[in-house]
Amino acid sequence: MELDFQTGVAFGMLILALGYLVNRYVVIPLKKSSHDESCGPDCTCK
């Protein structure tokens, strides 16, 4: 497959999409699910 303009942009969008999905479904849930006991029960520590 030739790397023309359209292919470059399309694959760039794929990389962005994969980055977003990994962040949204792996990184953020892991961070959110950890409960810091030093904070308030609703995680409103400052």
Add this chain to the structure above:
Amino acid sequence: MSKESLSIALVGNPNTGKSTIFNALTGLRQKIANYPGITVERKTGTTEIGGSKYSVIDLPGAYSLNYKKLDERIAYETLIGSYEHEKAPDLVLVVADSSNLDRNLYLATQVMDLNLPVMLVLNMVDVAEERGISIDPDQISEALNIPVISISAKNKEDVEKLKEAIEAFDLSVPRPLKWIPSPTLLEAMQLLIDEWIKPCTNIPERAHYIEALRLISETEFIGAFYKFEDAAKGKRVIAKAQGIIEKEGGNPMAIEVLRRYNFIGDCTSEASTQTKENEKTLTDKIDAIVTHRVFGPVIFTAILLFMFQAIFSWATPFMDFIDLVFVEGGNWVSNTMEPGILNDLIVEGIIAGLGGVVIFLPQIVFLFFFINILEGTGYMARAAFVMDGFMTKVGLHGRSVVPLMSGFACAIPGIMAARTIENWRDRIITIMVLPFMACSARLPVYALLIAAFVPATTVLGVFTLQGIVFFGLYIFGIVMALLAALVMKKIFPTGQQTPFIMELPSYKLPKWGLVLQNVAERGKIFVVEAGKIIVMISIALWFLASFPKVDVSDITADSTELLENETIDSYQLRHSYAGQFGQIIEPAIEPLGFDWKIGIGLITSFAAREVMVGTLNTIYSIEAGDEVNETLKEKLINDINPKTGKPVYSLATAISLMIFFALAMQCMSTIAIVRRETNSWKWPTAMFAYMTALAYICSFIAFQIGSNW
């Protein structure tokens, strides 16, 4: 005294208008509704009054500071300043419902016992006046020795009046409460403070007084949030303190309540007068019918039926318009852009994926329009009252009703609202069954399948079969939640039920501005939040469904490599990464009536349920190639399985798929929030496993029965 970076806490009984005042002060849009228990976590915002900045904290509603429930504990801990890096608030606004002053003052006097600067805000004076109650704020102020202001938070002038009162409040003047417990009670409290609370616990000094009172009436300190040592000594000291009261003929369990209400009665007897004695209000008259043992459930069912019927009928013209916009938009991009991979990605991936879901925006808007009207008028509290009968029959606690009803919009606020349930086992059962309630993310899937496979015949001259099936799916969710609760209750008995008391607020006309604002907010969340996920998944999915490119130059329409009824585009799709993966999982879902394309949709829908529709539209658009004029509904109806030569979707397949969506745990955000609320991976894992297994079994049974009918 400088008022830079001062904090104001809003505290009060549930449904007294704290969040309305919070929104008016901060300009934020904290959710408000006309029923108790909306705020279960604290929210913070900032406001500027008289050139000074204040941080404002909206606390969950509480009837007392006895912190038996998590939401009450959040309020209590904030007030006593026990959070790390946060001091006690500089000013507490106790928001009271003027039409029920004595009960509201119980909490107010407890807050004053914390030795914090307090201002009493008598809210809803208009409602009190309608009931013939008139209150003299100056007399109350004199009796309590704190500033008192009467307002109606929905009036902008009154909010300005409140801001002026905050500005004028002198925080440096101490205002001790004039309430003095009986000498016996005081002696018992002092004993507890000196012999146990002060030397053996880390409770902040300002809370010693109130904690001593709590321990005398409730005895329990095991499981309290604070640290303590020598529990046996604590028990002994509590027994000794209770003995002092009993010796004088008092009841330790009731003494604080009696003494406090005596004091409150003295404060309000002169200041509050009621002119309309025992007169039935409009709310009472409506409630006599709406909460009636027989008419109540009938009215509740009729409202739901009307709601879902209207969602289906009223939204159709708007949906057709959105559909047209996306189809024409896709054609325009396809014809305008140079042919190539980006053109295909945008048309078949992004526009098809997004368009497949955005088309359901009108139905989402109508759903939230009705939910907001039910909340704003106060009917939601009556719906909870009506549902309570069914809940308690299966052993669920009455407090589970509001969280479960919240689940109609989204499971996440419902799971958080379960904080109001005192008993841990009751709370965990509520959380575990809550995702069965049909959330708005299921709506696009239900609506698509119903529109495609359920005939639009009229029933009883008024209803359509489609609307009834739609309503039936919501009822199915409620029934499954109740059955699951019944089974869990047998496995984890929760002991004796404590009675459920819920305050029914007065009926009000919905605030139309607020309704429209909330609906717009939900519509925005649907388009922006779900849209973002759908676009990203559509991009990834388009690549997976378009690569590897198979050399189709030798394949002609009558080639033997093509299955019967298969086009070259379908052949390409079948050999893509997504196609190959789909065919690997197909044997597992075939007994449910699903083909590999539905299988891919099921997998992507674990990100969010509505992604299923976008996924199907992307896959079908790739398969259709340049023919983009068919709607997704038409594509589903016309899809032929190349192996069998029969339609992929039958009514049995559609029913099986809807049942799967009604029961399966397909929401990553819900799993994350259950992990946070239960502080364990055990519960979200168990939830995922049992719900998905149940979905599989029920879909299997439904398909097997339906296809052999």
